[in-house]
Every structure is written in structure tokens, then in C-alpha cells.
Amino acid sequence: MLDTGMDLDDISRLLVWTAVAIYALAFIAYAIDLGRRSDLAVQGKDAAVKREAVAVGVSAGAASAGHATPVGGIDEVRAQEAAAQADLEAPLGARKRYLWARIGTSLTWLGFLFHVGGDVLRGIAAGRVPWSNMYEFALTGTMLIVAVYLVVLFRYDLRFLGTFITGLVVVLLGGTVIWFYTAVLPLADPLKSVWLVIHVFVASLSTALFALAFALSVLQLMQSRREHFAIAAVGAGAAGSGAGSERRGLRFLRTLPSADVLESLAYRFTIIGFIFWTFTLIAGSIWANDAWGRYWGFDTKEVWTFVIWVLYAGYIHARATRGWRGTRSAWLSIVGFAAVMFNFTIVNMFFKGLHVYSGLE
Amino acid sequence: MSSSRSSSAPVEGTLRPADHADSAAPEPGDDRITQPQLGVIGWIRWGWRQLTSMRTALVLLLLLAVAAVPGSIVPQRSADPNGVSQYRVDNPDLFPVLDSLQLFDVYTSAWFSAIYILLFISLIGCVIPRTKHHWKALRARPPRTPARLSRLDDHVETVVALGEGEDAGVAAAAAIDLAQVQLRKAGYRVERYDGRGAVSVSAERGYLRETGNLVFHASLVGVLLAVGIGGGLTYTGQTVIVEGDSFANSLGLGYTSFNPGRFVDTEALSPYALTLDSFDVTYTPVGEAGQGQAGSFAANLTVREPGQEARAGVVRVNHPLEIGGDRVYLMGNGYAPTVTVRDPDGNVVFREDVEFLPSDTTMTSQGVIKVTDGLSDQLGLVGFFYPTAADLPSGALTSVFPDLMNPVMTLRVYAGDLGIDDGTPRNVYALDPTGMTQIAGPDAESPSLELEPGQTVDLPNGMGTITFEDATESGADEVVKRYVSLSVHRDVGAPWVLTFAVLALGGLLAALFVPRRRLWVKAVPVDDNAAGGAGGRAGALRIEYAGLARGEDPAIAVAVADLARDHGAAMGRNAATGQNATTGQNATNTTKVD
Numbered sequence: 001m002l003d004t005g006m007d008l009d010d011i012s013r014l015l016v017w018t019a020v021a022i023y024a025l026a027f028i029a030y031a032i033d034l035g036r037r038s039d040l041a042v043q044g045k046d047a048a049v050k051r052e053a054v055a056v057g058v059s060a061g062a063a064s065a066g067h068a069t070p071v072g073g074i075d076e077v078r079a080q081e082a083a084a085q086a087d088l089e090a091p092l093g094a095r096k097r098y099l100w101a102r103i104g105t106s107l108t109w110l111g112f113l114f115h116v117g118g119d120v121l122r123g124i125a126a127g128r129v130p131w132s133n134m135y136e137f138a139l140t141g142t143m144l145i146v147a148v149y150l151v152v153l154f155r156y157d158l159r160f161l162g163t164f165i166t167g168l169v170v171v172l173l174g175g176t177v178i179w180f181y182t183a184v185l186p187l188a189d190p191l192k193s194v195w196l197v198i199h200v201f202v203a204s205l206s207t208a209l210f211a212l213a214f215a216l217s218v219l220q221l222m223q224s225r226r227e228h229f230a231i232a233a234v235g236a237g238a239a240g241s242g243a244g245s246e247r248r249g250l251r252f253l254r255t256l257p258s259a260d261v262l263e264s265l266a267y268r269f270t271i272i273g274f275i276f277w278t279f280t281l282i283a284g285s286i287w288a289n290d291a292w293g294r295y296w297g298f299d300t301k302e303v304w305t306f307v308i309w310v311l312y313a314g315y316i317h318a319r320a321t322r323g324w325r326g327t328r329s330a331w332l333s334i335v336g337f338a339a340v341m342f343n344f345t346i347v348n349m350f351f352k353g354l355h356v357y358s359g360l361e
Numbered sequence: 362m363s364s365s366r367s368s369s370a371p372v373e374g375t376l377r378p379a380d381h382a383d384s385a386a387p388e389p390g391d392d393r394i395t396q397p398q399l400g401v402i403g404w405i406r407w408g409w410r411q412l413t414s415m416r417t418a419l420v421l422l423l424l425l426a427v428a429a430v431p432g433s434i435v436p437q438r439s440a441d442p443n444g445v446s447q448y449r450v451d452n453p454d455l456f457p458v459l460d461s462l463q464l465f466d467v468y469t470s471a472w473f474s475a476i477y478i479l480l481f482i483s484l485i486g487c488v489i490p491r492t493k494h495h496w497k498a499l500r501a502r503p504p505r506t507p508a509r510l511s512r513l514d515d516h517v518e519t520v521v522a523l524g525e526g527e528d529a530g531v532a533a534a535a536a537i538d539l540a541q542v543q544l545r546k547a548g549y550r551v552e553r554y555d556g557r558g559a560v561s562v563s564a565e566r567g568y569l570r571e572t573g574n575l576v577f578h579a580s581l582v583g584v585l586l587a588v589g590i591g592g593g594l595t596y597t598g599q600t601v602i603v604e605g606d607s608f609a610n611s612l613g614l615g616y617t618s619f620n621p622g623r624f625v626d627t628e629a630l631s632p633y634a635l636t637l638d639s640f641d642v643t644y645t646p647v648g649e650a651g652q653g654q655a656g657s658f659a660a661n662l663t664v665r666e667p668g669q670e671a672r673a674g675v676v677r678v679n680h681p682l683e684i685g686g687d688r689v690y691l692m693g694n695g696y697a698p699t700v701t702v703r704d705p706d707g708n709v710v711f712r713e714d715v716e717f718l719p720s721d722t723t724m725t726s727q728g729v730i731k732v733t734d735g736l737s738d739q740l741g742l743v744g745f746f747y748p749t750a751a752d753l754p755s756g757a758l759t760s761v762f763p764d765l766m767n768p769v770m771t772l773r774v775y776a777g778d779l780g781i782d783d784g785t786p787r788n789v790y791a792l793d794p795t796g797m798t799q800i801a802g803p804d805a806e807s808p809s810l811e812l813e814p815g816q817t818v819d820l821p822n823g824m825g826t827i828t829f830e831d832a833t834e835s836g837a838d839e840v841v842k843r844y845v846s847l848s849v850h851r852d853v854g855a856p857w858v859l860t861f862a863v864l865a866l867g868g869l870l871a872a873l874f875v876p877r878r879r880l881w882v883k884a885v886p887v888d889d890n891a892a893g894g895a896g897g898r899a900g901a902l903r904i905e906y907a908g909l910a911r912g913e914d915p916a917i918a919v920a921v922a923d924l925a926r927d928h929g930a931a932m933g934r935n936a937a938t939g940q941n942a943t944t945g946q947n948a949t950n951t952t953k954v955d
Contacts, residue, residue, distance in 0.1 A: 286859065325382050
């Protein structure tokens with residue numbers, strides 16, 4: 001080994017800091033992408049209008065003229081959304097070649113490699129799985145958030161979530177390294193269990209899925225608001241007032257699929273996360289029964305795990321309840337993820353209980 | 362339920378609460394019709410329907426989540442009794458208010474119980490009729506093919522030209538036969554509906570989805586029952602064993618505390634005895650990261666059960682020892698210095714291994730010795746034990762390492778009345794010095810006594826002597842004996858809770874991921890004019906494929922498209938006309954065919 005005066009853990013931290021920096025760059029690239037893709041959408045629309053005008057000119061008065069829609073009305077919103085849905089589900093090779101999104105994704109991959117390197121080195125330095133105190137858990141948890149995002153990208157073009165994912169990870173990971181860092185210590189006896197590997201890992205995996213679902217639910221609400229204004233504009237009668245609806249909501253929303261599509265995608269991530277969370281609960285109970293002599297004791301962490309489970313159970317129910325599908329269920333998904341973050345940060349740091357493995361003073 | 366209202370849609374295959382998103386929407390004005398003329402029975406029925414509705418279940422779920430939160434903020438008697446006592450001291454004014462709201466017993470409180478009991482009643486009220494309905498659906502045949510498949514959202518149509526002289530009816534039947542075989546192979550339940558002018562097969566799959574849903578909800582009831590009933594048959598007991606000593610599993614003999622469930626027969630505990638042969642622990646050495654951290658705890662026991670040879674057993678953290686249906690857990694450990702007190706004539710008046718309670722990670726421990734008889738006065742001694750003693754700048758002692766590197770015991774001595782003769786129960790780990798005089802210690806003329814193992818010092822006022830025995834002289838491994846606190850549990854409900862929880866998880870997987878859907882394939886002979894066919898006298902077949910998702914099914918469109926593709930390929934005729942047909946509203950679906 002090179003005589004750098006650094007041990008594995010120091011190198012691990014260096015890699016993690018590098019990852020944070022690269023993620024920050026990815027965040028910027030993704031943010032530029034969101035800013036620019038709305039312009040692209042506008043240009044695309046203009047081009048389409050021109051094409052249509054040409055077509056109309058050629059086949060003078062052909063039936064296609066009937067396709068003309070009021071500019072900015074709900075029909076146009078729907079058309080944009082249908083196109084966006086096709087983009088969302090397009091296979092890898094047929095995706096829109098948004099330049100800045102591609103830079104963002106490439107940087108995310110690069111940051112992820114450093115992140116994995118840092119995480120693995122920490123594990124080697126500690127001689128065990130790298131998720132047995134708060135620092136390590138945050139390290140691995142954020143890594144899984146990025147991993148799930150990158151894996152999902154193969155299936156859906158969710159690069160519009162890039163800003164959220166990289167932003168979240170920069171904040172969590174940066175905060176982790178600054179505030180939660182703890183030196184490698186021998187494992188406390190209760191943590192020497194196979195369940196540490198399973199229970200904690202699966203818990204962070206579901207956190208990652210809930211994070212994606214949260215972001216989609218937020219976008220769903222924004223898109224739903226935009227659709228609502230567009231419909232209201234049509235209701236108001238004048239086609240001209242439709243132009244006003246264009247200014248409602250952020251412009252990049254034009255490149256996103258409909259609220260319904262965002263919702264069903266959020267739902268799909270949530271149910272996978274919910275399965276993992278249920279498993280986390282069961283595995284945790286089995287472990288608690290071995291370690292503490294009871295499978296359930298309303299320890300603070302157990303309470304919050306339960307609360308989160310019930311919230312997401314409520315979300316899944318809401319999706320199947322008339323009057324609750326859509327906006328209301330989206331709020332439940334947001335509240336659920338807020339509880340997940342609360343459980344990870346506030347409960348770990350300030351609540352008294354048996355899950356005292358944060359390693360923080 | 363409301364299935365009769367949806368005229369064109371097929372019959373409901375799943376009985377759901379009326380406000381389920383997949384149930385048919387109530388017609389406007391529906392409420393007005395049912396509102397008047399509610400008798401007692403009517404109101405009860407109305408109330409029951411409200412309770413078992415999705416909306417109520419949802420509200421109860423959210424209430425449950427909210428109601429669980431205070432228990433994580435306010436200390437709970439069940440999880441943290443010391444925290445509750447401390448809370449009372451810290452907030453003397455607030456405590457009675459919170460206590461009257463049962464905030465220290467949230468999870469057994471009336472309001473929390475009300476929420477989950479209502480939730481479970483709602484759940485049962487929903488699940489039972491759905492189970493009945495599903496049972497019928499499981500034995501029913503797939504429903505009749507809708508007259509107009511093109512009205513369904515997921516619909517693909519192809520037109521296949523027939524060969525010269527081919528009989529359209531025979532060809533249609535053959536095409537549907539083929540579809541029937543394919544669908545059955547794909548796991549669908551199939552039923553033929555051949556009628557005038559059209560031959561069709563109706564197929565349904567994914568009954569497992571509703572089965573899983575019902576299993577999940579029923580398993581939750583199972584979990585609740587197992588917890589409730591199991592709790593009544595459960596006991597937990599605590600005991601302390603010093604190295605070399607034994608414990609008998611009997612309520613009168615062994616336990617320092619015992620909490621039986623309501624139905625536990627405390628006279629019939631499994632008869633076994635445990636002897637603590639030794640207690641192992643390792644400490645991270647000085648100079649390494651985490652110095653002094655204790656780990657690898659192991660209580661080495663000898664287990665004796667009636668009619669069996671004594672056997673060795675080890676209790677570790679995460680690895681309880683199973684004996685006769687009980688599980689024995691290692692909860693704590695500490696030092697138990699052996700102390701001997703003699704009267705001025707040298708007669709032993711007290712000799713015990715005194716369990717000292719550790720108060721920090723360096724095992725600075727505190728213990729109490731009570732000498733009731735044999736001396737001129739009763740004596741109470743409050744001891745501090747430092748396994749690795751070091752001087753603080755103030756002159757006081759502290760322990761700097763948890764292992765026995767420089768063991769020292771200091772004792773304050775009180776003389777007088779211990780107050781145990783009048784029958785008042787006293788904590789053996791605490792001394793109430795009321796009515797006693799300190800004769801050695803900071804408030805007395807003599808300083809605290811200080812002893813190392815093997816050392817003997819005089820008690821003040823010539824009352825006698827006290828010895829801190831070197832335990833190795835009586836055969837122990839170390840100069841000071843260790844003790845373990847063990848917790849003995851019997852929980853007959855736990856395996857059932859686990860079984861139901863795993864069932865619930867399995868049910869959940871099926872309920873969320875198995876798609877339930879219906880597919881139809883219909884073949885209709887069309888005359889050559891309409892088909893725009895290959896000319897001559899040959900006719901054509903219009904083959905329609907349609908699907909209906911029952912619940913969340915993101916892949917329904919793909920399933921219909923795949924069916925059309927596979928069936929078309931199997932027929933080997935699609936070259937004649939291709940798969941390009943269908944009308945405007947279904948255009949988005951047809952695009953996925955290719």
C-alpha cells in the first residue's frame with residue numbers, strides 16, 4: 001500500500017466527499033436540463049404547428065384541419081402529456097436526447113461509483129457490513145437511493161427526477177459526513193446478528209423506493225394543478241384565455257406525463273417499498289425477539305416503523321377509495337416519506353429507545 | 362352490490378365496499394332515494410355500511426398512525442418505566458394531566474384501543490362478505506363475452522382473409538379453439554360462448570389477487586388474536602445468578618420479579634434448574650478504538666431437567682437458550698464481590714456474594730450490604746466498586762476500565778435500625794439511611810472504608826471486621842465473582858404471530874402484484890365486401906381481442922397486444938391483412954401491437 005498516512009476509512013471519506021461533489025455537479029446539470037427542456041418543448045410545439053400548417057396548406061381543407069386545438073387548452077395539455085408518456089416509457093435507445101440530462105445522468109453514474117467505492121472501503125475498514133451506525137446507514141441508504149434511481153432509468157425515463165434525487169442525496173450525504181461521522185468501532189453485541197445484514201439493508205432499500213415515489217407524488221400534485229387550470233380555462237370559454245394556463249405551474253411540467261401516469265408510477269414504487277417495509281417490520285420483530293426477549297415492545301423506533309407502515313397502508317387504501325385517488329393519496333405519500341425522513345433523523349438523534357446504535361454522542 | 366347498474370360492463374367478480382374506486386359509481390340522486398324510511402334496522406345497516414366502507418377504514422388507519430405517535434414522545438410504562446418516574450419528577454404539574462389522558466400507557470389506552478378495535482371490526486365486516494363472494498367467484502365460470510368488445514379500453518381487432526371455399530363458421534371456431542388453448546396455457550380459466558354469428562372465448566386469471574388480499578387481511582386479524590391470546594399465556598421473569606450459584610424455575614424460589622399473563626398457571630412452571638458456571642466477556646483493550654467496550658458476552662450454564670442428565674448451555678446476546686419451552690435471555694451482568702463481616706470475637710455474622718449494579722461503561726458499580734444480626738447494632742453499608750480504580754484530581758476514586766485490573770471497593774457504613782424488622786418491603790439494592798447514623802464516610806469521623814480483594818479492615822467503633830474476599834481462594838476464576846441477570850420468557854403466541862405475519866406478507870405480495878384481468882377473443886365471419894378481402898368468393902374473419910383490468914394492472918394493454926400477436930402468429934394467416942384495424946378511440950392501444 002502507498003504510504004499516504006491514510007487508512008482505509010480516510011480514503012473512504014475522501015471518496016464519499018468526491019461523490020458528494022460530483023452529485024452536486026449532476027444536480028446542476030439536471031437543473032439546467034429542467035430549465036432547458038421546457039424551451040425544447042416550446043420549440044417542438046412550434047415545429048409541429050408549422051408542419052400542420054404546411055399539411056393543411058397542401059391538402060387544402062382536408063379533414064385533418066379538424067385536429068386544430070385551442071392553444072394552451074386542456075386538449076393541448078393532454079397532447080403534451082401523451083407525448084411525454086411515450087417518452088417516459090420509451091426504450092433506452094429511443095429516448096429524447098436531452099443534452100443536460102445526459103450529462104446529469106453520466107455524472108450521477110460517476111458519483112455513484114465513488115459512492116460505492118467509499119461505502120465498500122468503509123465496510124472493509126470496519127470488517128463488517130457498512131450499515132451499523134447512523135453514519136454508515138446514511139452512507140448506504142443514500143447509495144441505495146441513487147442505485148434504485150439508476151436502475152429504474154433502464155426501464156423508465158425518469159431523468160426529470162434527477163434534480164430531486166441528486167439534490168436529496170447531496171444534502172443527506174453531505175450532512176452525514178459533516179455531522180454523523182463516527183470512527184470505526186467494534187460492533188456492539190446486539191448488532192452481531194445476521195438480521196443486521198437483512199433488516200437494515202431492506203429498510204434502506206424501501207426508503208429509496210419511497211423517495212422516488214415521494215418525488216413522483218410531488219410532481220403529480222404540480223401536474224394536477226396545471227391540468228386543473230387548463231380545464232378551468234376551457235370552462236371559462238374563451239380559447240384565448242387558454243394561453244394564460246400556460247403560465248400556470250413550472251414550465252418543465254410540459255415535458256412530463258399526466259398526473260394519472262405519475263400517480264400510477266408512484267404507486268408502483270410505493271407498493272414495492274411497502275412490501276420491503278413489511279418485511280423490515282417482520283425481520284425486526286424476529287431480531288427483537290432474539291435480542292431483547294420480545295418481538296414487539298413499542299420502542300420509539302418500532303412505533304415509527306409502525307406509523308410509517310400504517311401511513312403507506314393508508315396510501316394504498318386511498319388509491320382504492322373513491323374521492324381519495326389522486327391529490328389526496330399523493331399527500332399521503334408525501335406525509336409517509338416525511339415520516340420516513342423524520343424516523344431516520346429526528347428519532348435516531350433525539351428520541352430515547354432501544355435502537356441506540358446511531359453511534360453519535 | 363352495485364354491479365347491476367353497470368349495464369355494459371361485465372358482472373363484478375369482486376365484492377368491494379361501495380366506495381371502492383373500482384366499484385361502479387353511484388348514480389346521482391342515489392342518496393336521496395335511500396335516505397328516508399330508515400327504521401332501527403335501517404339505521405343499524407346504514408351504520409354498519411359506514412363502518413365497513415373504505416373511507417372509514419382509511420380514516421381509522423390514519424387515526425391509528427396519528428394516535429401511535431405520542432407513545433414515542435412521552436415515556437411509556439411498558440417500555441420505559443424509569444422514564445415515566447423521571448417524567449413525574451421533572452414535570453410535576455403536567456404529569457397528572459397526561460396521566461389522566463393515559464399518555465403513559467398509549468398502547469393500552471381506551472382511545473388507542475377504540476381505534477384499532479373499530480378498525481378491525483371494519484376490516485372483518487369487509488372481509489367476510491368478500492370471502493363469501495370470492496368463494497363463489499372461484500367456482501364460477503368466466504363471464505359471458507360482452508356484446509361489443511370495442512367499447513372496452515384495451516381492444517385490438519384484426520381481419521383475417523379466408524382461403525377459397527373455406528367455411529367461415531368452421532374457421533371461426535378453429536381460431537377460437539386455438540385462442541382457448543393459448544389462454545389456458547397462459548394460466549387463464551376459459552369458457553366458450555358460441556352464439557349466433559360469433560364464436561368467442563372468455564378468459565379470466567388472477568383470482569389469486571383477491572385471495573391474497575383476503576389472506577392478508579385475515580392474517581392481520583390472526584396477528585391481533587395471537588398477540589391478545591398469546592399475551593394471556595405469556596410470562597416473563599427476571600433472576601440474578603452469581604457465578605457458582607443456581608436458579609430453580611419456580612415462582613417461590615428463583616425469581617426477583619415475575620410477570621405472568623392472565624391465564625398462566627404459576628404453579629406449573631417447567632421444572633428445571635440453572636447453575637452459572639462462569640461468565641465470559643471481552644473488553645476492547647486500552648489504546649484501541651472503542652477502548653473498554655464490552656462484547657462477546659456468554660453465560661455458561663449447567664442445565665438440569667428432571668429425568669435428564671445435566672447438560673451445558675450458553676446464553677449469549679441474540680442467542681437465548683431454550684429450555685422446556687422457555688427462552689432464557691441474557692439481560693445484564695456485573696460484579697458480585699464476596700464480603701465477610703465478623704463480630705469482635707471473629708465469628709462470621711455475614712458472608713455473601715453481593716451483587717453490585719454497574720452505573721457506567723467502566724463498570725463503576727454500587728451495592729448495598731445489610732447486616733441484620735450478630736453485631737451490637739444493625740449495619741447498613743453502601744459500597745462502590747471500581748474494577749480498575751484510579752484517583753480523580755479531587756481525590757475521589759473512579760474506574761477507568763471495566764475489567765478487573767485494580768479492583769477496589771469503598772464502603773460507607775451506617776449503624777442503627779435498618780427498618781426491615783417491621784415487615785416493610787425493602788429494596789435489597791438500596792439503603793434508606795433514615796434513622797441510622799453514618800459511622801464511616803464523608804459525614805462521619807472515620808473516612809469510608811477502602812478494601813482490595815483479600816484485605817480485611819476494622820469496622821468503626823470496634824464493631825468487628827469486614828473482609829473483601831479473594832474469590833480465587835474459593836475456586837473462582839477471578840478475584841471478584843461476576844453475576845448475570847437473566848430474563849426467562851415463555852411466549853406461546855409468538856410463533857403464531859410470526860406465522861400470521863408471514864402469511865400476511867405472502868397475501869400482500871399476491872394482492873399487490875398478481876394482475877387480475879379478463880380477456881376475450883371473438884371471431885366474427887364478415888362478408889368479403891366489408892372486409893375488403895383478397896377478392897374472389899373468399900370471406901374473412903374479424904377477430905377481436907379485448908381485456909379488462911380488475912384493479913391495478915399496468916400491463917393490461919401489453920397483455921391484450923401480446924395475445925393478439927401470439928394468436929395471430931399461431932394462426933399463421935396474419936400476412937393476409939396485417940393487424941392494422943380498429944377505430945379511433947382505441948388508436949393508442951393498437952399502436953402497441955407491432
